[in-house]
Amino acid sequence: MRSRLARVVALAAVLGLASSCLNHRFTTGAPPSGVTIYTHHPYFIAGLIGEAVVDVDRLCPDGVASIRNFASGIDLILTIVTVSIYSPRTTEVVCAGGPGSGPTPRGYAVQAVPTEDGR
Amino acid sequence: MKRVMLILALVLATTVACHRTHIIHGGGGGMPSPTYFDRWYSNVVLGIADISGPVDLSFACNGGPWTEIFIRRSFINSIVWAITVGLWTPTLVTIYCGGGPGTPGGYVLDGVVDGSTGTFYPAPKTAATTGKVNAGD
Numbered sequence: 140m141r142s143r144l145a146r147v148v149a150l151a152a153v154l155g156l157a158s159s160c161l162n163h164r165f166t167t168g169a170p171p172s173g174v175t176i177y178t179h180h181p182y183f184i185a186g187l188i189g190e191a192v193v194d195v196d197r198l199c200p201d202g203v204a205s206i207r208n209f210a211s212g213i214d215l216i217l218t219i220v221t222v223s224i225y226s227p228r229t230t231e232v233v234c235a236g237g238p239g240s241g242p243t244p245r246g247y248a249v250q251a252v253p254t255e256d257g258r
Numbered sequence: 259m260k261r262v263m264l265i266l267a268l269v270l271a272t273t274v275a276c277h278r279t280h281i282i283h284g285g286g287g288g289m290p291s292p293t294y295f296d297r298w299y300s301n302v303v304l305g306i307a308d309i310s311g312p313v314d315l316s317f318a319c320n321g322g323p324w325t326e327i328f329i330r331r332s333f334i335n336s337i338v339w340a341i342t343v344g345l346w347t348p349t350l351v352t353i354y355c356g357g358g359p360g361t362p363g364g365y366v367l368d369g370v371v372d373g374s375t376g377t378f379y380p381a382p383k384t385a386a387t388t389g390k391v392n393a394g395d
Binding site: 161162163164165166167168180182186189190191192193194195196203205206208210226228230 | 276277278279280281282283284285299301304305306308311312313314315316324327329331347349351
């Protein structure tokens with residue numbers, strides 16, 4: 140009985156860890172301000188149900204220095220305990236600070252050049 | 259039999275699923291980065307070690323603005339995970355650049371077409387080659 144329980148727990152642990160899609164890191168090159176914001180996202184059935192949308196402009200109006208998408212310790216524990224039925228994830232956003240680290244303007248500036256007919 | 263079905267269900271759920279995540283900036287939209295479109299992002303040893311990051315978003319967008327990061331796991335990624343028993347756990351990452359219509363990040367912009375007359379206005383060389391962002395416009 141004990142060995143069967145150990146097998147189930149081991150299986151749950153392996154499946155929980157393996158389904159983690161752990162650690163995605165991104166950087167913008169902007170200097171960090173020291174402000175770090177964490178957002179938590181629920182997913183179900185090993186991530187099959189649930190889709191997270193993180194709007195970093197709302198979190199960091201002055202720009203973003205780096206982003207990390209990962210499973211925290213609590214996320215992992217919850218994933219393993221529930222055998223991946225509930226498998227939350229965390230996004231860490233480090234806000235940018237200092238001059239020149241404001242939000243990046245959208246689009247490219249393209250100046251129109253007149254053609255031969257003068258328009 | 260029940261136990262086999264349970265294990266099979268768990269394995270299937272684990273291999274086909276992924277935590278789809280969109281990280282939006284500047285309202286989203288834009289065009290996929292030519293260097294980071296459906297690119298494999300690798301973690302190893304059950305995802306404990308990250309061997310692909312960090313990704314420089316500015317580089318991925320050729321110095322232009324990024325608008326979205328989309329993370330997911332494909333079926334092929336899941337097969338790789340299953341074959342390597344979690345030693346290699348790749349995912350797919352797509353970075354979107356630009357933001358406005360017709361301003362794909364990472365691409366050289368040739369010019370603008372006037373919709374009413376159909377006249378083509380070539381972009382100045384400096385903007386086209388550097389993709390420089392003008393904060394005032």
